[in-house]
Amino acid sequence: MRLIALTATLATTLLPVLAHADAAEDALEARHGYMKMLALNMGTLSGMAKGEIAYDEAAASKAGSNIEALSGYAVADLFIEGTAMGEVDDSEALPAIWENPDQFAQKFAALSEAAAGAGEAVKGGQENVAPALQKLGGTCKDCHDDFRKK
């Protein structure tokens, strides 16, 4: 009886903690995956801009559209409390994200703005890739400068 009671108490007190740890882990993994997806598509564009990958209009446009689509995702929701750098392993998220949520949201909005029409902008020739890439990449840097550990 006492054992059951103890287990029950333990379960009810520990479960939320475990659930919370899971949520943190999930959010961290998800946002890393999100950034990686941005990076993969940016990699395609940068390869084409540098001439390391042969320009292919359809592939370029797909990469641009992917970034555009990704930039519509509410990524701020993945930066949940308690997942700053030092609070969970592998996080490079600076506490500034939670101290200046508006500014963080602004940097994300800048990415969305730069990404708008990216799928179209990279069409029409290799020379159109670099300008679009720089516009996008500038917003990655701008946010990483303030909100990601160096």
Add this chain to the structure above:
Amino acid sequence: MSAGPEHARRVRVWDPALRMFHWSLAALVIANILLGKFGPNVMTLHFWLGYAIIALLVFRLVWGFIGPEPARFGSFLRGPSAIADYGTHLFRRQPSHSHGHNPIGAISALAMLIALGWQAVTGLMSDPEDFVNIGPLADNVGSATAKAAVGWHHAGANLVLILIGLHLAAILFYRVWKNEDLIRPMITGWKWVRGR
């Protein structure tokens, strides 16, 4: 021994090439720190100034071996006893009349060159994962190193700023405390020296 200023001679310590090097380096380094911290997100200009700084550093390295006497590492880098000896009378209120760098100033100059060399190397290796400002050697060093280099470059820039601060403080100290003007010699080349 009375070694007052009356025994000092006015000689040309800093050659024209070295003076050009000094002021170009000062201007470019300050500009590049400002560009790095506050410049445009597409850092093309920062890269170009970085390459110019690398060219200056290479010149300085060569000049340290084949340049005129005061510019040579072999003449201004001194042993521990010369450094300690200079340290004991550093606070005397009289000019050093050093023929070029004094033994402690030499450490500061060397530290500055090494720190800037570090900036150049880490900058060339940096991959900040923005797909725009990728150092030309980032692909050659592996992605983990290239990512870490961004942090090293950031820390190095702060070190450079500290060294610049020390450098300016030392010049002010010589001006005010020791009544020795170190700026004019770096402009005209002429300096009051004693000894060698």
